[in-house]
Amino acid sequence: MKNIKEIFKKIVQIDSVSGEEKLMRDFIIYLLKNKKNYFYKVDKVGNLFIKNNKKNNKPLLFCAHLDTVEPGRKIKPQIKNGYFVSDGQTILGADNKAFVAVLIDILINQKIEKNIEIVFSVREETGGGIEFFPFRWLKSNKGIIFDNANPIGGIVLRSPKIINFYISFFGRSSHASLPKDGINSLIPMIKFIKNLPIGIYKKNTTINIGIINSGSAINTIPEKTVIKGEIRSYNENNFQVIKNKIIKKISLIKKNFLGKVELVFDGYCPGYNFQEKDFFVQEIKQIIIKNKIKPYFLNHSGISDANILNQKGIKTIVLSDGVIDPHTTREKIKVEDLYKLKELTIDFMSNL
Numbered sequence: 001m002k003n004i005k006e007i008f009k010k011i012v013q014i015d016s017v018s019g020e021e022k023l024m025r026d027f028i029i030y031l032l033k034n035k036k037n038y039f040y041k042v043d044k045v046g047n048l049f050i051k052n053n054k055k056n057n058k059p060l061l062f063c064a065h066l067d068t069v070e071p072g073r074k075i076k077p078q079i080k081n082g083y084f085v086s087d088g089q090t091i092l093g094a095d096n097k098a099f100v101a102v103l104i105d106i107l108i109n110q111k112i113e114k115n116i117e118i119v120f121s122v123r124e125e126t127g128g129g130i131e132f133f134p135f136r137w138l139k140s141n142k143g144i145i146f147d148n149a150n151p152i153g154g155i156v157l158r159s160p161k162i163i164n165f166y167i168s169f170f171g172r173s174s175h176a177s178l179p180k181d182g183i184n185s186l187i188p189m190i191k192f193i194k195n196l197p198i199g200i201y202k203k204n205t206t207i208n209i210g211i212i213n214s215g216s217a218i219n220t221i222p223e224k225t226v227i228k229g230e231i232r233s234y235n236e237n238n239f240q241v242i243k244n245k246i247i248k249k250i251s252l253i254k255k256n257f258l259g260k261v262e263l264v265f266d267g268y269c270p271g272y273n274f275q276e277k278d279f280f281v282q283e284i285k286q287i288i289i290k291n292k293i294k295p296y297f298l299n300h301s302g303i304s305d306a307n308i309l310n311q312k313g314i315k316t317i318v319l320s321d322g323v324i325d326p327h328t329t330r331e332k333i334k335v336e337d338l339y340k341l342k343e344l345t346i347d348f349m350s351n352l
């Protein structure tokens with residue numbers, strides 16, 4: 001595998017949907033067999049950590065996720081009009097194997113003089129991967145991730161905090177003709193939703209109720225009602241205000257409801273927020289310019305491994321990777337963009 005095109009083509013054909021990254025990980029370890037300059041370790045959830053033995057500077061971290069979404073099995077990559085595409089039955093897997101291929105190419109074909117660390121993470125798409133990484137293994141305090149589906153040159157400055165909430169109202173069922181015999185679990189749910197600012201709550205914060213399940217038959221008083229929703233915010237204060245509003249509403253409802261109410265918050269993901277003038281951001285921008293690519297700034301409405309890395313104190317910037325329509329069977333990437341990603345990454349490794 002002498003060039004990135006070959007590497008990319010090869011690794012998208014190694015199935016690695018979330019939770020099943022072993023083959024992909026083993027392949028990278030196999031490639032490192034005769035590379036005396038690199039050390040690797042695998043943590044207990046399967047994240048692969050690689051470092052070189054340079055001691056000359058504080059290392060810089062590069063992180064890429066090995067997993068893909070479904071349909072991500074038996075991918076058949078092909079090149080059409082200058083783009084890598086799948087056969088239309090599956091995703092392509094350029095998210096995030098475009099960057100995985102770049103890092104593999106550099107590991108096996110390039111000489112890197114500076115100190116670097118690499119984490120190939122698992123379960124990025126589903127959660128439960130990088131969170132469990134033993135961060136004491138890392139010496140880096142800065143990192144780079146190419147995992148944003150926009151034209152190359154994009155620098156992600158912000159990503160929201162997210163938390164999910166689950167509320168269950170437990171009543172007692174009875175026949176529709178005898179409502180007094182039952183406890184209707186729907187009534188407190190309606191009280192809860194009333195005056196809740198569903199949709200946009202101030203600038204930078206949204207609240208969504210995505211799922212409501214209630215009742216079991218037309219002629220039965222609903223015994224159980226469940227609501228599932230999320231808060232998503234770029235602003236710590238607004239995030240807390242909404243979270244507290246929910247807690248307060250539920251405790252008020254509990255006082256007047258004869259049944260039981262349960263509120264659970266889960267799946268917390270920390271956000272991050274960088275300024276354009278930030279020194280590391282500016283250094284990255286200059287390198288992008290040097291590579292004759294137009295830099296631009298953007299926000300990330302979703303999350304990535306960078307959210308966790310930033311929370312752990314590793315200043316990690318997400319960059320756009322040129323992938324188009326990820327998580328769909330139309331997913332594609334320009335072949336030429338793989339080379340651009342590689343050049344940029346080498347430049348980051350040499351000059352950041």
Ligand SMILES: [Zn+2]
Nearest residue numbers: 065095096147
């Ligand atoms: Zn991704």
